[in-house]
Amino acid sequence: MKNIVEFKNVTKCFKDFSLENINLQIKQGYVTGFVGANGAGKSTTMKLMMNLLQADTGEVKIFGMDYAGNEKEIKERMGFVYDSNVFYESLNLKDIRRIIAPAYKNWDDKTFYNYIKIFELPLNKAIKTFSKGMQMKASLAMALSHDAEFIMMDEPTAGLDPVFRRELLDILQEIMEDGRRTLFFSTHITSDLERIADYITFIQKGKILFNDSMQNVQDRYALVKGSIDLLNQDTEKLFIKTERSSYGFQALTNDAAEVKILLGDRVVVEEATLEDIMFYAKGAKHQNV
Ligand SMILES: Nc1ncnc2c1ncn2[C@@H]1O[C@H](COP(=O)(O)OP(=O)(O)OP(=O)(O)O)[C@@H](O)[C@H]1O
Numbered sequence: 001m002k003n004i005v006e007f008k009n010v011t012k013c014f015k016d017f018s019l020e021n022i023n024l025q026i027k028q029g030y031v032t033g034f035v036g037a038n039g040a041g042k043s044t045t046m047k048l049m050m051n052l053l054q055a056d057t058g059e060v061k062i063f064g065m066d067y068a069g070n071e072k073e074i075k076e077r078m079g080f081v082y083d084s085n086v087f088y089e090s091l092n093l094k095d096i097r098r099i100i101a102p103a104y105k106n107w108d109d110k111t112f113y114n115y116i117k118i119f120e121l122p123l124n125k126a127i128k129t130f131s132k133g134m135q136m137k138a139s140l141a142m143a144l145s146h147d148a149e150f151i152m153m154d155e156p157t158a159g160l161d162p163v164f165r166r167e168l169l170d171i172l173q174e175i176m177e178d179g180r181r182t183l184f185f186s187t188h189i190t191s192d193l194e195r196i197a198d199y200i201t202f203i204q205k206g207k208i209l210f211n212d213s214m215q216n217v218q219d220r221y222a223l224v225k226g227s228i229d230l231l232n233q234d235t236e237k238l239f240i241k242t243e244r245s246s247y248g249f250q251a252l253t254n255d256a257a258e259v260k261i262l263l264g265d266r267v268v269v270e271e272a273t274l275e276d277i278m279f280y281a282k283g284a285k286h287q288n289v
Contacts (some may be wrong), residue, residue, distance in 0.1 A: 002028040003064075004150050004182045005049055009237055010058035012044060019044055019206045022058070026150075026199075030076050031172070031180050031238035034186040034191035035274060036203035037282065044185040045203065046154060049184075062150070076105055079143025081136065081153040089105075089128035093121060093138060112145035133164040137171075144175060151175075153185035155274065157192050165189075169196050190274035200274065204281060223257035225249070226267035241280040252280035 005026035012019040019041050021131075023027050025033050036042050045265045047053040048060055051067040051074075060067070091099075093116060101107040115121060119137040125166045130138065136156055143151050156172075157165045173196055175181060187193060193200060193214070201211045210217070224239065236242060238259050239251035252272055259269060270278075 004062065005184070005208060006059070006064075007045075007048070008059040008061075010048065010055045010060060010131070011249045012053060014044075014057055014087035017092040017206060018046075019048075022095070022208055024201060024208055024211055026182060026184050028182050028199075030198040031185075031196050032177060032199040032201055034184060034201045034203070035188070035190060035193065035278060036186075036190075037278065040203045041206045042203060043154060045099045046080075046152060046186065048182075049076075049152060054094060071129070076146070077095045077148060078150040078152065079140075079146065079148030081151060081156060083144055089127050092126055093123045095140075096138075100142060101145075106147040108145055108147065115141035115144055117230075119171060127197055131162045136160070136168065149180060150184070151184045153183070155187055156185055158190050165192070172196060178221065190278070192207070201279070202281070209281060215272070217277070218271065220254050220256060221272040222253055222259065223270045223272045223276055224251045224253055224259055224263070225256050225270070226263065230263060230266060240264065252276060 003025040005024065006023045008026040009134065010019065010022040010024075017039070022045065024045075034042050034045070044053065049057055049062065051060075053073060063077060065074060067074060076208055088182065097112060099107075101109070101112075119134075119141055121134060121138055127135065127138065136153075140153075141149075157168060160168065162280055169192060172183060176183060177279055197214050200217050202209045212220075225236065225248060228244060231242065231244075238253050238255055242249050242251040256269060
């Protein structure tokens with residue numbers, strides 16, 4: 001399996017925040033969801049992918065290439081989908097096409113007009129009159145019209161109503177169908193990822209806690225409930241975080257198989273959602289999440 005993006009030991013330090021020793025691979029042909037709390041480092045990581053920021057140390061490769069000497073080729077092959085402020089607000093889609101099309105070798109007008117039709121976007125209305133969802137669609141149409149192989153989106157579904165959100169997710173699933181594209185997007189709406197992501201990258205306080213297939217995440221993580229007397233040094237090692245109450249304990253494990261072997265039917269084991277994982281990982285006592 002080829003990697004579209006590869007970070008090797010990447011570090012980026014700001015005054016009050018740093019991305020530490022990031023190792024990350026994004027697999028070609030799949031949807032990878034990028035999750036993490038506010039301020040965890042998602043936008044910073046994406047800016048490094050776009051060369052809007054440069055790493056202090058380590059290596060960032062896109063399509064197997066460094067930005068140095070290859071920026072034009074990399075940018076031709078990738079599309080960053082924004083929801084606002086990318087285009088001059090008083091321009092309409094016709095004007096924007098006229099400005100953007102010549103910048104891309106692979107620009108295809110037929111594809112552009114086709115997506116404008118599918119996305120039901122007006123060609124002659126100023127972008128400033130577009131809703132957030134329409135702006136997102138316009139930006140996606142641009143990326144698809146220059147045949148971007150790698151599409152990156154920063155919180156594409158935030159602020160969209162549930163119907164529009166579902167529609168956008170369906171569109172994203174459709175554009176992935178031919179297997180030629182790779183999609184990487186950050187979101188706080190974890191249910192969107194449960195719907196369409198193949199891989200999940202989870203960042204916390206500037207560190208990648210895991211980068212794994214959705215299937216593995218669902219197999220490994222579980223919520224475990226039982227009575228307090230089951231907790232001891234050995235069993236607690238299985239848990240990332242344990243909450244105690246007068247009714248018993250509830251804990252998150254990243255080794256559901258081992259919990260079943262050790263504790264069997266003395267505990268109740270339930271599927272953990274991404275939201276559960278994020279919530280428990282935040283207060284984790286150790287970092288082997
Ligand atoms: N140019 C910068 N200079 C200094 N600090 C920065 C800069 N850019 C980001 N930061 C800090 O880095 C941290 C991570 O920010 P980042 O935008 O990457 O988080 P995020 O995961 O995208 O958050 P959110 O989900 O809220 O968008 C924050 O504490 C932010 O203040």
